[in-house]
Amino acid sequence: MKMSRKILFFFIFGCVISSVTAEGDLEVRVQLVRSQTGKPIANATVVSKQGKTTAVTDSEGKAILRFPSVGYYEIKIIAGDKIETTSKEIRYKGQSLLIPISEISSSGIFVSGERDKTVLSRYGLNQEDIKRIPGVAGDSLKAIQTIPGISVGVPVGVLPTVFTNVGAGQISGNPYSNSERGDLSLRGGGTRQNQYFFDGFPLPYPFHIGNQSSVLNNNLIKSFDVYSGSFPSRYGFATGGIIAIEGTDKVEENKTVVNVNFFLSDAYNQTKLMPSLSMITSGRKNYPNFVLLQAYPQGIPQDAKYAEYQDFQWKLIWDMHNDHKLTFQTFGTRDRQAYTKQQASYERGGEDPRPPTGLDRGFRTDAVRYIWKGKTFRNTISYSRTEFNEFFELRISNPATAENIFGLQNRTRDTLTFAEQRFEWELIEEHLKFESGIQARSKETNLKGENITSNNRLFGDIFNNLLNSSSQFRSVIDGDRIRYKEASAYAEFQGKWNGFRLSPGGRVDSYSGSGEVNLSPRITGGYVFENTKTSILGGHGVHFNSPVSVEQLSRRSGNPNLFMERAEHDSIGIQQEFLQGWSIKIEGFRNIFQNIIVADNFAVDPYSLNNDLRIFANDPTKAINNPLTPRNLNYSNSGYGHSEGVEIFLKKARDPKVESGAFGWISYTNSITKRVNNQARRTSDENTNRALLNGSRQLLAQTKVGTNYVNYYDDNQVEVIYNNDREELYDLDRRHILNFVFGYKFNRDWQIGGRYRYFSGVPYTPIINANRAGEASTFGINLYFPEYSKNYNSDRLLPFHQIDIRIDAFDHYSWGYINVYLEFVNFYGRKNQTGYNFDNLKAYQNGVNPSSTYDTVNSPYIESQRPNGSPINLPLINLGMEVRF
Structure with a gap:
């Protein structure tokens, strides 16, 4: 209460101060x-x-x-x-x-900027557009989620995927999946097949856990570009899309900005140390768990889960000479995922001695860049090194007593080294530009399970069963590592003549894992009618991306010979500028995804190196006598998918010279995305019979005919595994995506803004019944196993929709300004569904068990009661103040 009174006094004090102007x-x-x-x-x-x-x-x-x-x-x-x-x-x-x-x-300086960027399949917003977007607590990068063609995924939280299967908390899980965990899906691409860049350097992930906010300070972001298809030849290592964030690259004046609100605080400072030397520093810390638990704990939903995070950025800019520039920078973050209130009270009466994290991850990037500019050229050399660390705590508990059956901790360490030389040459001023470059990346990932604990007498049996049945689980416990390298070269011409625009280019990517070298032709073009400001656009591009997961590439539990995934992007559109600051772009697209990496129960290497450490320890003679052995590869490049749709983007730009007026944009996407894993669908009896038969024979050879496996065994028998799989909706398919962002500035002192979002629900496989398992020896209770429909992804969750409102008040002074803002997040308290949860202790009951789960991070709400005692959901209110001086 003391804190609340202080904040209220501060708000009133800030609002009543009057501006002092001459x-x-x-x-x-x-x-x-x-x-x-x-x-x-x-x-x-x-x-x-x-x-x-x-x-x-x-x-x-x-x-x-x-x-x-x-x-x-x-x-x-x-x-x-x-x-x-x-x-x-x-x-x-x-x-x-x-x-x-x-x-x-006097000598002339090469200038490259917005005029050189393609318009096709690119959506860009600058700082003025996104500075005060409602509902994001002043986080500019969240505006990415309002761009056409973007679907929000299930944030990465559990790595590697072996833990998704082991620790899901369900005894029988969803029988079908054609996606992976990740932040964003662009035009139906995989959530982990995108690339994120900050100032041209790789960014491991753009948002903190739960998509709560970006990992970059709001004031550091100058602009960003989202390439959702047919992106330029410079960008690679992606089959989904590119998000390129541009930070502040020069300091015109000394400036400090401090932002404080209910849930986070951040600070930004830019200083001109010398005429040719500048420094930028920024940092942020959030504290939602502390504020909500102190202010109104009874209003927090039982399953709400918030992450505690912090981030930092630092940049040194040295303009050594008219033609030479050197920059040093470092940026990083840390996220700690807190347990839910429901779980805290469930386990040991809320007095759980563990640290308040089930997931702790972070990264740090150190980078340097040298730029040499001449009259008609620019050469840029960049180098960065990124260290990513993740700690994941796994606990499997008795669903009746919360007794710890067993638990372990997993640590993942990832090192990514990136180097690039980029050369730009303006051959004919305003008409022809040439760009080329070389890029190199090397990646090493290590993971190890440790601190294994248990309070259950059956722990030994359960743990050994997991070790014997899952090579992936064994690799985690014993430790695993992957290493690979990538090298690329690209070239592109950007030509303009009268109204014609044409940018042909290409890219060559090599990947050490499979030893393959791939050529990616790309071309975009169009015609601009200068008199009517009408642009006709079109483009085609081929893109490749190497495998990204340690469990996929592991030499002991995965398939080290996986190929690069491939995507083909085709787009066509029209853009029209009209009135003052208005523009509309309509674009149609079709993307084809090939060689998608999927879980594969039938891919086997008959002559794999017998490198299981446990076999050497338990039976060294057998390991020596059998140096080669058949091994399940668990993954293959069998997946295929396609996505097609139309996007509309209507924008009213802000006029910086006018103190009042409206601005904002409307984006709408209508699309459909389907995928097929090309995996044989077999009954449980068929799987059991095959397992019994293969127990007495050994595989000698395996080949593929189309998408069908043909196996030859030592008993001279041939087995054909027919692919009877079929296309299903993509797990993250949303048929309709609508965003409406608007703002109105009454004068230099007052502004109001709003954001409305509507998404179709994602597909899911419904539970249609549950089978009673009787007395379960593991838990000592009656359990129910859910029975899923054979029609996979045949139903959809309820649509997502939400309104956020923000009010800004400004007080201007000779030294800067004070901006006090009030946000109503999820204005009408909508409970947006994220899935279903089946309680294994209860029988199936339509509408009751399974029960809906709700999004309390991206769509928060406060639980309360009306005077008559009936429940009501209220918006999350955020009060903050930004000071610039």
């Missing part, structure tokens, strides 16, 4: 300098037509302009034959503006 003409000092060296630009004309003022810079690059009032003004700078236009906010009399100029130079 009346009449505002005299502003402007200084022009070269961004590379900090040297002044003399004899340059500085003009503001809107402010009706002009001046010429002196030998120190300084000039004085007089503006009639505060507000945004367009300032035009003319030096020789070079002209540059910028927009600045005039806030008070005596203000000083330092304007670095990069394009104005």
Whole structure:
């Protein structure tokens, strides 16, 4: 309560402070300098037509302009034959503006920017668009989830997937899956087949656990581009899509921004240490568990689960010379997944001595970049090293007594080294540009199970059964490691002539695991009608991605000979600009996914190296006498899928020169995605008979005819495993995805915004009955095993929909501003379904068991009661303040 009173007082205090501004003409000092060296630009004309003022810079690059009032003004700078236009906010009399100029130079400087980027299958938003998007507590990157073609996945939380099967908490799980855990699916691509980049360096994951917020500070993000199909040749190692985030790359003025709200605090600082040396520092810490448990614990849903996280970013920018630039940077994060309130009270009366994490993960990236710019070229050399660590705690408990049957801890360590040389050459100014480069990546992943515990007398039997039945589980307990390397080269031309646009290119990817080398041709083009501002777009691209999981590539429990996955992207669209700041883009697409890695119960290597450590320890003579042995590979490249649909993106851009007005965008996607694992569907009797038969014979050879396996055994028998699988809806398929983001700025002091989201529910395989198992020796109780429909992914969860509202109030001062904001997250308290949970202690009852589970992270709500005692769900209220000085 004391904390609540303090926050309320702070809010009232911030709102009643009035702005202090001077009346009449505002005299502003402007200084022009070269961004590379900090040297002044003399004899340059500085003009503001809107402010009706002009001046010429002196030998120190300084000039004085007089503006009639505060507000945004367009300032035009003319030096020789070079002209540059910028927009600045005039806030008070005596203000000083330092304007670095990069394009104005006696020798000329190569300039590359927005004009060089493809429009097809790319959606970009800048900081002004996303700065205060509602419902995300000031997290700009969450705007990615409002871009067309993006479906939110099940966040990565359990790695490797062996633990998904062992620790799911169900005795009998979903019989069918054609997806994996991950953050985002772009146009039906796999959630782990995307690549994320920050300033061109690999970003292990974009969001903290549960998709709560991004791993980057809001003020550090300058803009981002989402390539959902036919992305440029520079980008590889992905068959889904590319999310490229651009951070602040130059410091024009010293600035500090502090943001504090109910659930997190963050700070950002940029400082010009010297004319040619700048530094950027930022960090963030959240504390939802602490606030909610202290403020209103009875309002937290029983199954709510929030992650505690922190992140940091640091960058040093050294403009060594007009033509040379060097940057050093490091960024990283840590996430700790807390247990739910329900679980805490369930286990030992809430007095659980374990640390408050079931999952603890994080990464750190250290990077360096050197840029050499000439009049018509730019050469960029980049290097980064990323360390990823994950700690996962697995506990299997008796469902009746919560007794620990057994538990273990798994640690995964991943090291990714990345290097790139990129060369850009403007062959014909404004008409033809050439870009090429080479990239290299090496990855090493280690995992190890440790600290195995149990309080159950049957632990030994259960543990040994798992070891004997699952080579994946054995590899985790004994420890496992994979290493591989990738090398790529790419080239692309970007041509423009009159209204025609054409960008042919290609990429070559090599992967050490399978030893393959793949060529990826890509081309985008179109025509722009300048008079009507109409663009017709089209493109085609082939993309490859290497396997990503240690359990897939393990030489002891997986298939080390897996090939790269392949995707083919085709897109066509039209874009129209109209009125002032309005644009609409309509795009159709079809993506084909091949060589998808899927779980495979029938792939076998008849002559695999007998490298099981337990066999050497238990029976070394047998291991020596049998150096080669048949081994299940567990994975293969048998999967296939396709996705097709249409996207609409209507946007009203913010006008930085106008203090009031509306802005926002509407995105809509109508699509369908299907996949087939190409795995034989067999009855339990067929599987039992095959297991008995194979127990007395040995496989000598295996081949594939189409998608069918043909096995030859030492008893001279031939077995044909027919593929009778069929296409099913993709686990993350959402037929309709609608996002509506809007904002209205009444004046420089007040702004209101909203966000509405609607998604079709994802497919799932329904439970149609349950079979009583009788007295279960393991648990000593009666259990019920769910019976799933044979029609996989034949039903859908309920649609997701939600409204978020944000109100901003600004107080402007000579040193900056105070922004107090109030957010209503999930305004009408919608409980959005995420799945079903079957209670193995109860019989099947339609509408009761299984029961629905709900999203309490991306769609939070507070449980409360009406005066008459009936339940009601309220929005999550977030009050915060941002201070810039």
